[in-house]
Amino acid sequence: MKKIVVSMQHINKDFSGVKVLKDVSFNIYKGSVMALVGENGAGKSTLMKILTGVYLKTQGEIFLDNESVNFSDTGASQSKGIAIIHQELNLVKDLSIGENIFLGREPVSTGKRIMWNKLHEDAGYWLDKLGLKEDPRELVKNISVGKQQLVEIAKALSIDAKVIIMDEPTGALTPAETDKLFHVISDLKKSGKSIVYISHRLHEIFEICDDVTVLRDGELIGEEEITNLDEDKIIEMMVGRKLSEQYPRIETEQGEEILKVENLSNQFVKDISFSLKKGETLGVAGLMGSERTELMRSIYGIYPAKGSVYLNGEKIKVNSPLDSLRHGIAYVTEDRKANGIITGMNVRENITLSSLELFKGPLGFVSKGKEETSSIEYIEKMSIKTSGTKQMLKFLSGGNQQKVSIAKSLMTNPKILILDEPTRGVDVGAKKEIYDLINKFKSEGMSIIMVSSDIPEVLGISDRIMVMHEGRVSGFLGRDEATQESIMTLAVGKDVI
Amino acid sequence: MMNNFNKILKNKPLIVLIATSAAIAFLNTRFLSWSNILTVLRQTSINAIIATGMTFAILIGGIDLSVGSVLGLCGAIAATMVSSGTNVVLAVLTALVLGTAIGYLNGTLITTGGLQPFIATLGTVTLLRGAILVFTQGRPISTGNTPSSEYFSEIGTGFLGPIPIPVYIMILVFIVAYYILNHTRIGRYIYATGSNEEATMYSGIKTARVKRFVYAISGMMAALAGILLTARLGSAQPTSGAGYELDAIAAVVLGGTSMAGGIGTIGGTAIGALIIGVLNNALNLMKVSSYYQDVAKGIVILIAVLLDRKQKSSR
Structure with a gap:
């Protein structure tokens, strides 16, 4: 008893x-x-x-x-x-x-x-x-x-x-x-x-x-x-839940391979190999401790790693976020407040931070006029709700802060966009808008890697899913074979043990 | 109009400056005389220039304690060169380059060496003060009696029209600093690094480079102040500049810059430096003993900063 x-x-x-x-x-x-x-x-x-x-x-x-x-x-x-x-x-x-x-x-x-x-x-x-x-x-x-x-x-x-x-x-x-x-x-x-x-x-x-x-x-x-x-x-x-939310995934024509990662290893991840096609959305699933974020940050040049990364068939060396952005690989972080946005700066300054060199004025000064025009364009394109470009980021809602963070990456004109937990801490309405944006980027030929702990979201948005377990890839699932169960089975490392 | 008035009301440092000046003017009529105002401005210029460099350091969330020694060393080098008849321009440039290089070294200790800014510059301030004593043998170095030394002393004592040359230099420094902070990429990166270094780094900015730039600027400003001081006095004292970092930090903080970094303006620092200059001047005018001067100065600084803090937290 x-x-x-x-x-x-x-x-x-x-x-x-x-x-x-x-x-x-x-x-x-x-x-x-x-x-x-x-x-x-x-x-x-x-x-x-x-x-x-x-x-x-x-x-x-x-x-x-x-x-x-x-x-x-x-x-x-x-x-x-x-x-x-x-x-x-x-x-x-x-x-x-x-x-x-x-x-x-x-x-x-x-x-x-x-x-x-x-x-x-x-x-x-x-x-x-x-x-x-x-x-x-x-x-x-x-x-x-x-x-x-x-x-x-x-x-x-x-x-x-x-x-x-x-x-x-x-x-x-x-x-x-x-x-x-x-x-x-x-x-x-x-x-x-x-x-x-x-x-x-x-x-x-x-x-x-x-x-x-x-x-x-x-x-x-x-x-x-x-x-x-x-x-x-x-x-x-x-x-065992139903897909209660609507995921507006769209089919796009996938091009040739744009990114190839081979045997990437460091203190977080072991022997990671995968590839990404032009116009493809690769979902990355896994539980806490699967080191998905660490993998993305290693690719983005935050953590040093051994192994090879090929972009359009050419081997590239990425030692810093700056290198990565120059190669057209942008990363939207999972932890907005810690390293995604600057809450004490305004919307305009946040959006243009990664691409200030685009706004040259006379004498090499930053042209605030050009910055302003461009920021407004992105605010409209991504329907960021703000009272204006001079609004401090700390007064924006989580969803809108996230959009600013994405806008900052987009302005660098990336070929590959890595989104780490793009809908964490944002409300349902904003989630839908972020999915719509992902689809829009996709249809424009951008390749996307989306890390998410929200399995229905991964299932709903991805063309292909990579599942990680404790720093390793535990499997790939095509769109047709992926289910919540098959992802979770790989994520808990059942077969690996 | 109303809007502008409100803006002034919100600018606590400016109000403190105006209120202190008004009070002093009331107590001592000589305070507002033209010649005294020029004296205040000239006396303020040295601290204002150092404080400008310090503003950069504090904006990125750092601090530069080495400025006093950089001032002393660069002043001594300039004095030695000028007294041996070296061309003034060359002497000034040498001192500026040396100051910038020392600042860059501070920056490297902090970024590559991974030291806390406080610790790194605490090390250099002590090291450089020793270097000054070794270099000067503990004796003042006169700028001498060469043709160069006459030109050199003009920098510190001369006038252009009715205004002393150091005042022009101070204003020029303010303007350049203002433009760097508000209209250039590096300026934006300075604020960004001070607000959230990690996010700035993730945005593809080499924050270590930003930091080295900032400390180099601070070193250069200290060297410039050293040149002005030496030129004014006609000699470089082995102790000159000692403790100047404190007045500079006080000016920056009085101007509303946050010690945590990311928030602050050059305009604020200018006002902060003027507050300190006005206080020093007034306490002298009123023949307050130098012992009490520091007590009075400290009290005013604390009151001003407390007022500012109150305003910020009540938002």
């Missing part, structure tokens, strides 16, 4: 009117491991952030040991025994293991002095429990990521956590460290702790989880005991 520790019931969450969780219920059982799976954006993280008090729920109830709770911050959830270990570990690298474990809870003497010996002894106790043979006085930056993970777990245990949430814990671990972690998890289970295990790696879920909860598009698809499931069934639950 399974005993429920945490029960989240009928949880709804809106972000400024957009429903990200719809009537989701989620249970965590005592002494057992619950897997939480779903595609990127399915709502897993949001659900866990609500449980731990990072976000407030819009509707619904949370019960902890049959008692209704409502955490307003992570401190509150921690004090009730719920700990979360984030994918990007929250450790202070320049402090010792012991200091990290007891950060903010240092044992102090009556004179308010920190009792360092006690702190490190206590820390040692928890490390022993986890079988981690490190001196608690060692600085966290000097130990491997796998051990850092265990330090996080030690921290969770030391606050007497009943429930430990692990978000993609094995992302940065070696196979040996993963094994170690799984041993620790099964020990924790035996001692009555409950674990929520979020992962894209389905084989891990079969190895250590007892139950699986699947989310899709913010909705609960189901909770099942792991023994009733197989990988195919989980994949089907994860992706």
